[in-house]
Amino acid sequence: MTPIITAFEASPDRGEGHARDMRVRWAFEEVGLPYEVRLVTFRDMKQAAHLKLQPFGQLPTYEEGELALFETGAIVLHIAQRRAGLLPEEAEARARAVTWMFAALNTVEPPILEWEQTGYSEADKPWHAARLPLMEDRLRVRLASLSARLGKADWLDGAFSAGDLIMVTVLRRLEGSGLLEEYPNLAAYVARAKQRPAYQRAFAAQHAVFVASTGR
Amino acid sequence: MTPIITAFEASPDRGEGHARDMRVRWAFEEVGLPYEVRLVTFRDMKQAAHLKLQPFGQLPTYEEGELALFETGAIVLHIAQRRAGLLPEEAEARARAVTWMFAALNTVEPPILEWEQTGYSEADKPWHAARLPLMEDRLRVRLASLSARLGKADWLDGAFSAGDLIMVTVLRRLEGSGLLEEYPNLAAYVARAKQRPAYQRAFAAQHAVFVASTGR
Numbered sequence: 001m002t003p004i005i006t007a008f009e010a011s012p013d014r015g016e017g018h019a020r021d022m023r024v025r026w027a028f029e030e031v032g033l034p035y036e037v038r039l040v041t042f043r044d045m046k047q048a049a050h051l052k053l054q055p056f057g058q059l060p061t062y063e064e065g066e067l068a069l070f071e072t073g074a075i076v077l078h079i080a081q082r083r084a085g086l087l088p089e090e091a092e093a094r095a096r097a098v099t100w101m102f103a104a105l106n107t108v109e110p111p112i113l114e115w116e117q118t119g120y121s122e123a124d125k126p127w128h129a130a131r132l133p134l135m136e137d138r139l140r141v142r143l144a145s146l147s148a149r150l151g152k153a154d155w156l157d158g159a160f161s162a163g164d165l166i167m168v169t170v171l172r173r174l175e176g177s178g179l180l181e182e183y184p185n186l187a188a189y190v191a192r193a194k195q196r197p198a199y200q201r202a203f204a205a206q207h208a209v210f211v212a213s214t215g216r
Numbered sequence: 217m218t219p220i221i222t223a224f225e226a227s228p229d230r231g232e233g234h235a236r237d238m239r240v241r242w243a244f245e246e247v248g249l250p251y252e253v254r255l256v257t258f259r260d261m262k263q264a265a266h267l268k269l270q271p272f273g274q275l276p277t278y279e280e281g282e283l284a285l286f287e288t289g290a291i292v293l294h295i296a297q298r299r300a301g302l303l304p305e306e307a308e309a310r311a312r313a314v315t316w317m318f319a320a321l322n323t324v325e326p327p328i329l330e331w332e333q334t335g336y337s338e339a340d341k342p343w344h345a346a347r348l349p350l351m352e353d354r355l356r357v358r359l360a361s362l363s364a365r366l367g368k369a370d371w372l373d374g375a376f377s378a379g380d381l382i383m384v385t386v387l388r389r390l391e392g393s394g395l396l397e398e399y400p401n402l403a404a405y406v407a408r409a410k411q412r413p414a415y416q417r418a419f420a421a422q423h424a425v426f427v428a429s430t431g432r
Contacts, residue, residue: 073321098290113326127343
């Protein structure tokens with residue numbers, strides 16, 4: 001049974017691969033499993049049929065027969081458990097890779113997302129210019145810790161894992177801001193991940209959807 | 217080998233069980249596994265020995281022989297996989313329970329934490345009073361979705377799971393604000409969880425540490 005995921009019919013990021021279906025597409029490509037995509041609009045996402053799959057009205061969703069999942073962390077973990085390629089076989093190394101998935105989503109992403117979202121939700125507020133440096137300093141604390149831990153290694157803990165996959169998609173949100181470049185090993189880490197053939201296939205697939213949407 | 221976790225020698229929440237070791241203690245109690253606690257100070261958390269276990273200088277950490285983990289999501293998942301009591305046996309139900317762990321940590325907690333943290337990091341800023349209602353509205357969006365999904369059920373998906381455990385600790389951060397009470401089924405959900413004997417043993421254990429610290 002080929003799993004079906006949802007993605008934006010016309011992604012607001014204009015095909016830059018920041019929509020969260022990118023994580024799931026990349027995971028499928030890394031382990032070599034086929035998948036299908038059902039495109040949805042912002043309006044679809046607020047309808048009962050979608051809310052049954054994703055109670056917060058977000059995407060992607062994951063359907064595999066009777067199983068319905070949401071949250072990219074859970075979906076990527078599920079894919080990684082189905083087939084080798086994203087988690088070590090050895091139990092302790094596997095637990096450490098899962099730790100990095102949670103670290104990416106619960107420790108590194110929140111201050112990055114707060115900084116990003118304020119750029120469109122509070123840019124017109126009188127306090128925005130004064131708050132921005134505070135938020136940047138807050139996310140630098142996390143980046144500095146991550147940079148120190150990564151050091152000169154290629155990946156966070158041994159071979160490339162689902163932890164790296166999630167972390168890279170989180171760090172990519174800083175692209176174009178100059179913030180990532182303050183930590184050259186983190187910038188190199190993201191660049192290294194983007195060279196992976198599986199990343200490139202996933203990126204091309206989501207980009208093609210956006211390009212198609214512009215011709216509609 | 218009894219696992220060792222870290223906790224605050226003197227928790228800044230004065231033993232109210234909001235420090236994240238509470239989640240891990242509760243998980244141990246639910247599955248009936250013993251654990252040991254090593255107390256640390258804020259100063260210890262920034263030292264090399266701790267950073268080796270927790271690169272972001274936070275707590276708790278988890279040590280089990282040679283295995284070292286961090287991130288409460290990863291630690292609770294590891295405990296739940298070691299022994300029955302927090303995850304269904306059946307694979308699909310297990311994947312759905314894991315989904316709720318990620319939803320709690322990546323979708324529900326970030327706006328709650330942003331709201332909470334601004335109360336001590338930006339309370340003295342001229343914009344604080346104007347921003348607070350914006351942040352509350354943002355977290356109400358999540359609470360409304362969660363409330364709609366929970367409906368009249370006792371737990372998020374069948375029996376109590378690690379997903380409920382994490383979600384309840386996240387929602388508890390709203391205690392005393394009146395925000396949780398706007399969603400009576402969520403308030404009842406948290407109250408129901410707090411009645412669990414495992415919760416009460418974990419709460420008492422962390423509270424006793426705080427009480428002892430006041431006598432030092």
